[in-house]
Each structure stands twice: as C-alpha cells, then as structure tokens.
Amino acid sequence: MYEKDGEKFFIVDTHIHFWDASPQNWVKGREDLAKGWIECFHAYQGLGPADTHWTIEKFMKYSEDDFEKDVFEEGKTDYGVFQSTYLKYWYTDGFNTLAQNAPMAEKHGGRLLLNGRWDPREGDAGLRQLEEDAKRYNMKGVKLYTAEWYNGSRGWTLNDPEAQPFLEKCQELGIKNIHVHKGPTIWPLDKDAFDPKDIDHAATNFPELNFIVEHVGLPRIEDFCFMATQEPNVYAGLAVVVGGLMHARPRFFAKVMGELLFWVGEDKMLYGSDYAIWEPKWQLEGLLGWDYPDETFSDYPRFTLEAKKKILGLNAAKLYDLEVPKEAQLAEAEKTTEPAAEDDAKLVEVDNI
C-alpha cells in the first residue's frame, strides 16, 4: 500500500510486462520487424522524464531484479497484472508469453496475476489452448491484440464469427476481464484500423464480460468515450495515457483526463503503467499529486481523493476479486459517482455530430 498525507492507497497496476526483445529472440529473416517493434516502444519511453530513460540494450531485455525494484520497491504496486503479448511472428519464443511470465508470478505468490491471450484465427487448437491456460494459470483475464500478424493475415476484429466461440469460452471459464489493444495494422488496410466499434458489439453481446480498452482507444479517444458511455461493461485502461502524456504533454493530459472523467467516469478508469515502457514510480506519484493546471478546465469533473483511490486500485480490485485492506477502502458514501448520461452519447457517429 502507498501512503501519502495519512491516506492509504491500494495500488493495482493493470498493465505490466516482463518481455524479451533481445536479438537472440528475433525470428530469422524478420529481424527488421523485431528490431523495429522494440525501437518503437523505446521511442515511447522517451516521452517520460529523462532520468527514467533506459539504454536500448537494457530495454530489450531487463532483469528480474530490475522488474522487482521498479514494480514493487519503487512502484509500490500491491498487485500487478501481466498482459501477455505473443508476437511470435517476429519473436521466436514470444515477446512476453504466459510461459515467460509464469515463473515470475509464481515467485511473488499471488501478487502478479497472469492474463493470457487468444487468437480466433487459431480455431479449435486455440480454444483448447485457452482452456488449458485458464486451468494452469488461474486466468481471470486475457489481453487481445487484434493487430497481430498470423499466417498472412494482418489482424482481426472482435466481430469476426471466429471470435465468438472464444468469447463464449471466456464467459464459461470465468475469464471475465477482456483487455483489448487496438493496433495499426488491422485488415483490411483501407479501413480505420483503430476504430473500436467491434468492442461495442462484443460488450453488448457478452454482458458478463468486462472489456478494458487499453490506452483508452488512443488514437480514437472520441470513439472510445462515446462507446464507453453507452456500455456499462466497458472500461478505460490508462496505460500510455499517463506514461505518454502526463510528462511530455501536460495540458493534453489534463484535457484527456477531464474528458475521461466526464464521459467514462472515475468508476471505470484503471491505472496501468505499461512497464517497462515506463517505470511506475513517476507515474504513480504524478497521478497522486495531479490536478488540473488552471481554471480553464473548470467544467471538467474534479479529480478527487476518492477518484484517485478508485483509479489507482479499487476499481481493478473489483474486476479481479482482490481483497482490499480495510484502511484502504472507501467509506460507504464515497462509492459511486455518475458519469455522463447514456443518452448523451447515444448513437454518436461523426455524421451525427
């Protein structure tokens, strides 16, 4: 637990990684893709404070000691959620797979949760693997990466008929937290690859599942906000929002936070550092001390102490059934606030604005 000014905060980092992007793990003939991917991530680290930047060598493969120091000691994380990202098209053993993350999770006895993945293009074999993974790793969530390349395909959507059995299987197995990351290479290439509309349909069809839209749908934050307002089971994953904007673009960060608090609401926003793109410490401390920069932001909802407690851990604790120590819980009266009314965002399409 993190303590500040006598207040106790239960910290759940919903987005962490322990990856291997070192050259030994690059697929022969696809070195450019493997190198390009990690260099792109490394560039994002450049948006954080200078004293938190790593060399590209360390960034490609960091040690268990680095991880423990950054996440637990400095980052004050009570619980962390590993979001698996396989990318086996260009990383031989995967970028950070369940198998890679599992030993670390085991070592920290329950403080690290293992989220798996599935890919509808793997068909029945994929379904069987999901079932096996769910049992072996006690999975409560998955991270879906719809832009992943596979057998000549450059991506998929949650609307694809092939994806439906997987969503049904998640519901059946109690894998109730579906983290979705939109990426830039979805097929067909002539469409807006970032459009999160497929999540809207899935959220309606699978009301027992929670859909956490990672990086709040950036760069389509407007589409995401309108959707999240309509769907009670759609959440905002703040990874990248905090890391990418809070330090590098503070006024934009303020506007993004204001819009999220208005449209999505403080009960449906989840802190995530996206470690090791950025270290958690400066993000956590920054958020705890954060407020709007000036009075031009006065028509946005306030970022209260309660909102901070919820976003930094209490909301995620609900989704992942984590027990929160009494001293970090909220008093009854503080528990819920209302975001923008559903009607306000109904059928918002750009043609209708």
Next chain:
Amino acid sequence: MSLRARVLDALGEVIDPELDEPVTTLGFVSSCEVSAAGDVTVHLRLPTPQCAPNFAFLMASDARTAVGRVPGVGAVEVVLDDHFTGAEINAAVARGAGFGDAFPGETRGDLAALRTLFRRKALVGRQARICQALAADHDDATICAMRIDELAPTPEVERCLQLRRELGLPHGGDAPALVAGDGSAIEPDQLRMWLRKARLMTLSLESNGEICRALLAVRYPDQPQEVEVPA
C-alpha cells in the same frame, strides 16, 4: 518565387488526413530537392515505422500529385523512408497506382471512405474551436443563427469551408456558420451537448498530432526539419 519554393508551397497543401494538418508543418517532409532540369525528389518520414499504411499512402500519393501539378516540374519522385510498408507504398506511388494495387488482397476498396470519415472528423473538430471562440461573447441562439458571411475569414474558417466543399455540405455565404453532419444548422437547445461531443473530437485530433510530433522528435532528434515552410 523559385521552383523549389513553389514545390514547397504545393507540399503545404498536402494534409495528413488523420491529423488534418499539412505534412510540412508536421515535419513529415524531411527533404525536397529540385534539379536544374526541374526534377523533384521529396523524402517523407513518419513518427513510427508502424504508422498506418493507409494514411501513409494517402500522404505519399497526394504529395506526388501536388508536386506534379506545379508548372515547370519535370519528373517527380516521392520516397517514404523508414516505414514497414515503405517498399510497397513507394513502388505503387511511383507507378501512379492506387492503394489496392500497393497491397493486393489486403483491401476491399479504395481509400475514399476513409478520407471522407476523417474529413468529417476534422470538420467537427474545427467547428468546435470556432464555436468555443464565439461562445465567449454570443449566446447559444445567436451562434446557431449565424451565417458563414458573419464569420471572420480566419485560416480555421477557410479550412472548414474547404472541408464542407469536399464533403458536399452547404458552404455558401448564407449557409449556417456551424453545421451538423447532414448540413443542417444546430438547434440552440442542443448546442451545449453538441459542443461537448465536438470538443472531444478536437482533443482527439490535437492530442494525436501532439503524440505524432513528440514521437517524431524522439525518432529523429538530430535531424530537425530541413525544409523551411514558406510563410
């Protein structure tokens, strides 16, 4: 005005469709060389190697078209550098082919629908800024009743009118200053919620532009934009 200056002027008309800003002010034009014979070579660069191929294609293809229209220009070569689909895009643009030819089997149509979608977003986002400025000294009913002729002809307003022309929305002097997606005026009792939604669009466009600029600066720290944008 030198031929190179006119070529740069033309490149200033090439818009990143996703951000609604010229490629020149975004820093995406890394070099522009004009030979004595008038042959032009333009190099484009983007914030990440994984930037969306569809938008990348539109910018490269639009750049070739814009430069090719400048009187006195000979052969035009546009090269997109350091991009994961750069080879496909460069080859297709060089032979004047469409997006579908650049990526056979990976598209269902051309990029017209995508371009229209982003023009709509750009218009909404820009109208929000105009509306916010008007709201400082006009009430909602007055704003909704305003005509284009009553707006000061700022670059923002001019860009809105261009977008309205391209989208087939009313753009004459007596058309509403602010329009909904179907071209109609906005009702005064809906203006506040319209503005809230539209302002979110502005934020999206602006923050994406900021992220792109920040990543471009990280990617090319020692290579500031070589191209001077004509005033």
